[in-house]
Amino acid sequence: MRSRSDRAVNEEVRERQRRKRYRTIAENLAPFVITAFILIAWQVLVPWARISRLILPTPSEILTTMYLKRALLISDTGVTILEVLYGFVSAVVIGIPLALGIFYSPMFGKSIYPILVALQTVPKVALAPILVMWFGFGILPKIAISFLIAVFPIVIATVVGLMSLERDMVYLVRSMGANELQTFIKIRLPAALPSIFGGLKVAIGLSIVGAVIGEYIAAEGGLGYRQLTANLQFDSALNFAALMVIAGCGMITFAAVETIERLVVRRR
């Protein structure tokens, strides 16, 4: 009697686990299924609707172009990624100390904030010609635009994160004899990390945008530059291929930031 009911309970638990496993598999598979569906629809609908290949090439054409011009695209990717990394890293290296300054010195914060907001309001494309004039056609103006566009969300997210610590928490560690540095290391920084990573995730995408915009203005290489030349040569397939690679770069760099976040911040 009892063993039978135990078996029934076991069966139910197994069933629940099975359902959970299916759900996990389905959740992981869903994005691939959706992407495949869109690509197939795209592939089929373009010839069916008689859309010119100049306006919209099919996925197969784009993939073929990606394969045929892989050497070109790889070297372009190298250029763009380098600009993005320099831009993003400099935004972190300058943005976080700037945020610390704003947080710890109200005077500094009050004086720097309007400048930051003004900078944020100016469209970065509007700065691009000036930066090209200053830094030439090389990698430097792209890094500058990438930096300028990425630094703002990092500063804001870090300041918000640093302010998120409650007053009682500060009293708690003070009661244990903590000094300012210990308060920062033991509680203020860890409490700010989720917010900081939120800012970093916005910033990494924006730093790609900045680099590509820079390449549109004036460049000698890079994925944005490749798009521009493909456009002039009416090579839509190459244009789209470069676009795909840009999107891929965005996904990979975003995933990299997310991975670091997972290692540093405990998930709730």
Add this chain to the structure above:
Amino acid sequence: MTQNQANNTTQQARMEPAASGATKTVKSVSIELIDVHKTYETSEGTDVHALEGVNVEIPAGQFVSIVGPSGCGKSTLLMMMSGLIPLTSGAIRLDGEPVSRPHPRMGVVFQRDLLLDWRRILDNVLLPIEIKRWGRASYVDKAKGLLAQVGLAGYESRYPDELSGGMRQRAAICRALVQSPGLLMMDEPFGALDALTREQMNTDLQRLWVTLSNTVVFITHSIDEAVFLSDRVLVMSARPGRIQLDLEIKLPRPRTATVRSDPAFIAYVERIRSYFESAGILTKD
């Protein structure tokens, strides 16, 4: 029944000063408040007198509760004794020394547990040791022992968000006790808990304290809680806060939940209640 009696005798034994070696020889801290005033400046620039002329002498090893209505400045008083906020005038002396910063042998428990959610329970309990740089490794056993004493054995490597409110506050108490404080400050530690958990926490704290015998300043709204836990209850008036009643609680320890129906216990509660009634803080009907 026999088990209960055995329990009682061990607790009785721990009350002897010689037996307090289980928690190392902790030197309890005495407190002196001399004409303490606290005036706040509001954002509009007007002054608010939070405390006016508080004079108290707390001998080392006493469990003192401060009861008073909301906003009477009792938390402010505790913060000043803790060296966390400055006083406007007067003096506070711990062991004869004027307070200038948090006492190195002090543990504080706040109304909210303030556990760090990115640290495991054990790491939360060891936080004061890390901050004081006393060498974490030599306190791990002590921390585990304290957690076991409050019924949290097995929860050492859990995260705070996996624990209930009562369990979290128990962990916070362990965090305050891990350094064997000579002075324990508790600012409405059970105020955020439900009535049942609160009563249990009172019983547990009372039992735990009998083994510690350090000085405790306990802030509460609850008359019942104050009488149950304390050697002495200080009753404060509404703002500006002053000590209006200084009542010694002569109930034998260890106290169990049944002490609440003891006529002496009821008399103490009535005494404090009648002050609040006469002051218009409580109405009679």
